[in-house]
Amino acid sequence: MLEIRDLHTVVDGKPILRGVDLEIVAGEVHAVMGPNGSGKSTLAYVLSGREGYHADSGEVLYDGQMLLELTPEERARAGLFLAFQYPVEIPGVPNATFLRTAVNAVRLARGEEELSAMAFLKEARAKLKQLQMDESFLNRQVNVGFSGGEKKRNEILQMAMLEPRLAVLDETDSGLDIDALKIVADGINRLRSAGRAMLVITHYQRLLDYIVPDKVHVLAEGRIVRSGGKELAVELEKKGYAEFSSAA
Amino acid sequence: MGASKHTSDVYVDRFDEIRDRLPGAGLPWLKNLRSGAIERFADCGLPNSRVEEWKYTNLSRILDPQPVLAGPSINGVHRASLKQYYLDPTPCHRMVFVNSYYRPDLSDTGVLPAGLTLCSLETALADRPELLEAHWGILHDLSEDRLSGKNDLKPHAMIALNTAFAAGGAVIHLDHNVSLDGPIHLIYLTTLEGERPAMSHPRTLVVAEAGAHATIFETFIGNGGDAHCCNALTQVAVGPGARVCHYKHQGEAPNGAHIGSSHICLAKNSTYNGFVLSDGALVSRNEIRVRLEGENVDCSLDGIYLARGNQHMDNWTRIDHMAPLGKSREVYKGVIDGAAHGSFQGKIRVWPEAIQSDARQLNKNLLLSDRAEASSKPELEILTDDVQCAHGSTVGDLDGETLFYLRSRGVGETAARNLLIDAFVGEVIDNLADVPVRKYFRNLFNHWLSEAT
Numbered sequence: 001m002l003e004i005r006d007l008h009t010v011v012d013g014k015p016i017l018r019g020v021d022l023e024i025v026a027g028e029v030h031a032v033m034g035p036n037g038s039g040k041s042t043l044a045y046v047l048s049g050r051e052g053y054h055a056d057s058g059e060v061l062y063d064g065q066m067l068l069e070l071t072p073e074e075r076a077r078a079g080l081f082l083a084f085q086y087p088v089e090i091p092g093v094p095n096a097t098f099l100r101t102a103v104n105a106v107r108l109a110r111g112e113e114e115l116s117a118m119a120f121l122k123e124a125r126a127k128l129k130q131l132q133m134d135e136s137f138l139n140r141q142v143n144v145g146f147s148g149g150e151k152k153r154n155e156i157l158q159m160a161m162l163e164p165r166l167a168v169l170d171e172t173d174s175g176l177d178i179d180a181l182k183i184v185a186d187g188i189n190r191l192r193s194a195g196r197a198m199l200v201i202t203h204y205q206r207l208l209d210y211i212v213p214d215k216v217h218v219l220a221e222g223r224i225v226r227s228g229g230k231e232l233a234v235e236l237e238k239k240g241y242a243e244f245s246s247a248a
Numbered sequence: 249m250g251a252s253k254h255t256s257d258v259y260v261d262r263f264d265e266i267r268d269r270l271p272g273a274g275l276p277w278l279k280n281l282r283s284g285a286i287e288r289f290a291d292c293g294l295p296n297s298r299v300e301e302w303k304y305t306n307l308s309r310i311l312d313p314q315p316v317l318a319g320p321s322i323n324g325v326h327r328a329s330l331k332q333y334y335l336d337p338t339p340c341h342r343m344v345f346v347n348s349y350y351r352p353d354l355s356d357t358g359v360l361p362a363g364l365t366l367c368s369l370e371t372a373l374a375d376r377p378e379l380l381e382a383h384w385g386i387l388h389d390l391s392e393d394r395l396s397g398k399n400d401l402k403p404h405a406m407i408a409l410n411t412a413f414a415a416g417g418a419v420i421h422l423d424h425n426v427s428l429d430g431p432i433h434l435i436y437l438t439t440l441e442g443e444r445p446a447m448s449h450p451r452t453l454v455v456a457e458a459g460a461h462a463t464i465f466e467t468f469i470g471n472g473g474d475a476h477c478c479n480a481l482t483q484v485a486v487g488p489g490a491r492v493c494h495y496k497h498q499g500e501a502p503n504g505a506h507i508g509s510s511h512i513c514l515a516k517n518s519t520y521n522g523f524v525l526s527d528g529a530l531v532s533r534n535e536i537r538v539r540l541e542g543e544n545v546d547c548s549l550d551g552i553y554l555a556r557g558n559q560h561m562d563n564w565t566r567i568d569h570m571a572p573l574g575k576s577r578e579v580y581k582g583v584i585d586g587a588a589h590g591s592f593q594g595k596i597r598v599w600p601e602a603i604q605s606d607a608r609q610l611n612k613n614l615l616l617s618d619r620a621e622a623s624s625k626p627e628l629e630i631l632t633d634d635v636q637c638a639h640g641s642t643v644g645d646l647d648g649e650t651l652f653y654l655r656s657r658g659v660g661e662t663a664a665r666n667l668l669i670d671a672f673v674g675e676v677i678d679n680l681a682d683v684p685v686r687k688y689f690r691n692l693f694n695h696w697l698s699e700a701t
Contacts, residue, residue, distance in 0.1 A: 048656050051648060076658035088653040092671025101667060102657035109658065158657060 001026045001197045002067075002166055007058035009039075009046050016042045018222030019058070024166075027194040031208055031233060032201045034219035035241040040201045041085060043219070044170040047199075048082040049075055062166065076102075077109035079165030083155040083172050090142035095154070098142045099124060103161050127160040131187045148175030149184075156187040167191070168199045173207035185210030205237035220244035255313055256293045260286055262317055263412055271415055272373035277381050281388060285411035292405035301392060301403040302533075304591040304623055305562040310505040310531040311447075311477060317413060318347030318446035323439050325471060327354055333435055333467050333499075335684040340430040340465075341366055346437050348416035348450040358430075363423035363460075366432065369451055372419035379421060383453055383483055384411065387511060395597075395629055406507050410481040414451035422460035422490075431463040431493075431682060438478040438504065439471035452482040456490040458515075463493040463682050468508070469528070470501025477505040484512045484520070488542065491519040495685050497692070500529035502557075508534045516542025516571070520549075523680060525689055526561050527554040527696055533562040540567070540574035540602070551580040552673050554696050555588035555620075566595040567609075569602035569635075578609040581673045585616040585700070591623035598630045598637065605632075609639040614672050616646065616665075666697045 002024040009017040016039045024030050034040050045053035047060065049072035060067040067075060090098065104114040115123070121138075128135060131153050143151050152172055159167055169188065173181055188211055192198070200211060208216070208230065216232040217224045218241070225244050226232070263286045272278040294311065295302040325346050334342070343366070344354035350368035360366055365376065372380055387407060391399040401408075418434045438448045454464055464484070470476050478500060486492045500506045506529040514520050524534055538547055553561040567576050582590035592611045613622035624641040646668050654664035670693075677693055680686040 050652050050656075071661075072652060072655040073658050073660050073664075076656055082656050084653065084656075088647075088650050090650055090653070090668070090671065092675060093667060097667070098654075098657075101659055101663065102654075105660065105663065106658040162657065 001063060002199070003061040005059050005061075007046065007060065008056045009042055009053060010056050011042060011053060016222055017046065020219070020222070020224055022217065022224060024197045024199060026165075026197050028214040029192060029198040029200060029211065031213040031216045032199060032219050033203065033205070033216060033233065033236055035244070036203065038219045039222045040203075040219055041170055044082055044168050044201055047168055048072060048080065073105070076162070077106050081159050081162055081164030081167045083159060083167065083169040085171040085174060087143050087151040087155055089144045091144050093142050094138070095140055095142050096121075096124065096138040099138075099158060099161055102158065106162055124161065127157055130160070130190065131157055132183050133157060149177065149180035152176055152180070152184050153187070156184055160187065160191060165195065166197050166199070168201065170201045171203065172200070173202055173204065181207065182210060205233040208233045218244055255308070255311065256290050258314060259409065259412075260290050262315070266317065270413070271370045272377065275373065275377055278373070278377075278384075281384060282412050284388065285408040288401060289405050289408040289412060292402045292408070295402055295405050299400070299402045300394075301564060301593070304589075304593070305531065305533045305560065307507075312445060315447040315477070316441045316444040318349070318438065318441050318448040320349040321347070321441065323347065323471070325351070325354065325437060325439065329471070330354060330435060330437070333469060335431060335433055335465065335688055340433050340684070341428075342433045342435065343368075343418050344435045344437065345416055345418070345450055347439060347441065347446050348414070348436065348448040350416055350418075361426065361428065363426035364428065365419065365421040367419055369414065369417045369419055372453075376419070376421070379455065380419070380453065383455065383485060386513070387411065387483070406479055407481055407509050410449045410451060410479050410509070413449040414481070415449065417451035417453070420452075420454045420462070420464065422456045422462055424457045425459040426457075427461040428463065431465050431685065433465045433467065435467045435469065436478065436480065437469050437471060438476040438500070440474050440476070445475040445477065447477040447479065450478065450480045452480070454482070454484040454492065454494075456486050456492050458487040458489055460487065460490045461492075463495070463685070465495040465497075465685055467497045467499065468506060469499050470504045472501065473503060474501055475503035476501060477507070479507045480509070482508070482510045484510065486512070486514045486518040486520050488515045489517045490515070493521045493682060494523070495680075495682075496524040496534075497689070498524065498526040498528050498532055498534060499692070500532065502528070502530060504529045506532040506534070508532070510536045512536065512538040514538065514540050514542065514545045514547060517544050518542065519546045521681065522547075522549045524551045524563075525554070525692065526552070526563075527692065530558065531560045533564065535564040536566070538565070538567045538576070540569050540571060540576065543571045544573040545571070545575070547574070547576045549576065549578045550676055552676055553580070553582045553590050554693070555582065555590045556585035557588060558586070559588040561588070561590045563592045563594075565593070566597070567607065569596070569598040569605040569607060571601060572603045573605070574602060575606045576608070579676060580611045581676060582613040582622060583616065583669055583673060584613060584620040584622055587617070587619040589621045589623070591625075592641075593625040593627070594639075595627040595629065596637065596639070598632055598635050600632045603632055603634045605635045605637070607635070607637045611641045612672070613643040614645065614669065615643065616669070662700065666700065669697060
């Protein structure tokens with residue numbers, strides 16, 4: 001589903017990704033772990049098309065398409081979803097309006113009919129319940145005044161509504177207490193399916209106790225330096241990242 | 249001096265030509281008022297940017313050096329072209345004025361309840377001249393009283409010009425405790441006079457006696473792409489315990505000019521809710537003066553200006569707290585695109601007598617292009633203690649990270665921008681109390697957004 005080949009990225013004149021290779025097939029969950037500053041978030045931004053994060057060389061194939069040639073909205077419509085590490089607050093826009101606009105933009109692009117207000121509400125309520133979110137979330141302004149945990153749950157709510165084929169979860173566990181972590185992880189696990197792939201970016205192994213990955217990759221200084229099974233995460237938790245850092 | 253003096257001479261000459269044909273020419277008080285006004289205008293000249301209150305608007309850019317005063321000609325305006333401006337749902341009391349002259353054939357005043365006078369200026373001058381004499385007189389010797397101690401007539405030159413030339417408009421009077429169940433909608437259309445762009449001077453008077461309640465909606469438009477200049481003056485007097493909701497849409501033709509002045513007097517315990525949306529005219533200036541003359545007045549004054557292309561929109565407001573316990577709320581929001589310029593000058597003065605006043609003012613501007621420009625000049629003049637006053641002013645653009653967040657959810661760039669612009673100003677519209685008026689402005693705003701380039 002996703003093939004990253006020799007991806008290089010320079011951000012603000014500094015090389016961040018220095019030849020990333022990664023392949024994910026449908027149905028799998030991959031974790032990318034690494035020390036701070038190793039390029040984890042940059043990888044997420046390059047994949048989702050954020051301004052200022054371009055590939056300087058290399059390519060990314062998504063279902064055979066050249067992903068990097070698409071605009072951010074085209075990527076989203078093609079089934080790519082990024083759960084933000086720092087979800088953005090949008091004053092003045094109710095969550096329901098935001099969600100419905102997004103869902104319908106994606107549906108239209110897929111040649112499906114737009115969801116009516118009623119149908120949308122029905123679906124949103126069901127997903128809210130699964131994520132143990134109060135219905136008032138729909139009326140609140142997007143992420144405004146949300147706690148860290150509420151923001152992360154709101155990301156997973158969007159993911160559940162948009163039903164992406166490839167989800168990139170950027171530090172989704174940061175800022176969560178253990179209860180919130182379980183709820184968010186449950187929400188993510190519920191979305192695991194044979195047709196869907198996930199790329200879980202995290203610094204800590206903690207999240208991977210709940211979302212058990214098929215593969216774990218270590219990203220250090222802009223390269224995947226080691227790949228393995230889920231047991232690699234446990235090893236990293238014990239040893240830390242020191243051995244992957246040239247500075248150490 | 250040079251150029252502007254010459255221009256004002258043109259107006260004086262025109263006045264001499266038509267003074268005996270103006271409505272109410274036989275009324276001595278009005279005759280005196282008009283000649284006094286044209287003299288004052290001649291003394292002042294057209295306001296220019298050296299006049300502090302007009303620093304953002306250059307009238308010489310818009311005013312025809314040989315202005316053609318509008319006459320009561322038919323001008324080929326039809327109902328079909330007005331329908332898009334009608335309030336829905338009806339009923340309401342609708343009066344249509346072309347080049348300031350009342351057009352009963354285009355109007356639908358409906359059934360007027362007892363205690364409501366709704367008529368044209370010409371009719372009112374014939375039937376109730378004392379009403380006009382009392383209220384027009386108020387503005388006669390008004391000058392800009394600055395804290396520097398210097399009173400200046402110059403900012404009021406266009407009001408004087410309106411007084412000199414006003415030939416039509418609506419006169420509305422509500423007796424004690426009269427309450428209207430539908431809005432009064434005044435549509436002022438300015439168009440050509442013969443082949444030339446016309447200059448019109450519509451004059452509106454609204455008087456709500458004690459305990460009365462009315463919603464007044466003024467729509468200012470042009471005819472197709474014809475250039476024109478509308479110099480409008482609206483006076484509103486809200487009696488004790490009365491309530492007036494006053495809406496205005498400045499939607500003049502793209503090449504038109506709009507100079508609007510509103511003068512609002514509020515008696516004790518009254519309520520005034522004012523709202524102006526500007527999206528029309530090449531150059532416009534909208535001036536609103538509100539005087540909280542009695543105790544315990546509740547006043548809101550909100551505005552939205554939507555400018556693009558080469559439009560210039562100037563908003564000038566002054567709120568005078570003159571008695572204790574008055575409350576005023578003012579929110580002006582501008583969305584400025586292209587090479588347009590939006591400006592806001594808002595003065596709030598709390599007089600020594602006006603203890604325990606509560607005044608808040610906010611001006612926010614959203615710039616959508618690198619060439620767009622916003623000017624904001626809030627002024628608080630507080631001449632007593634024991635008051636609560638606050639003001640704020642911001643200029644910003646659409647946040648790149650927010651746009652990316654929306655786009656990463658599949659929302660296209662234009663839709664994402666529109667969603668954020670709507671979030672910026674939409675709530676001001678959606679909070680309007682009158683449903684038909686809210687719908688009118690909502691449709692207008694959606695249409696404006698859909699025309700974005």
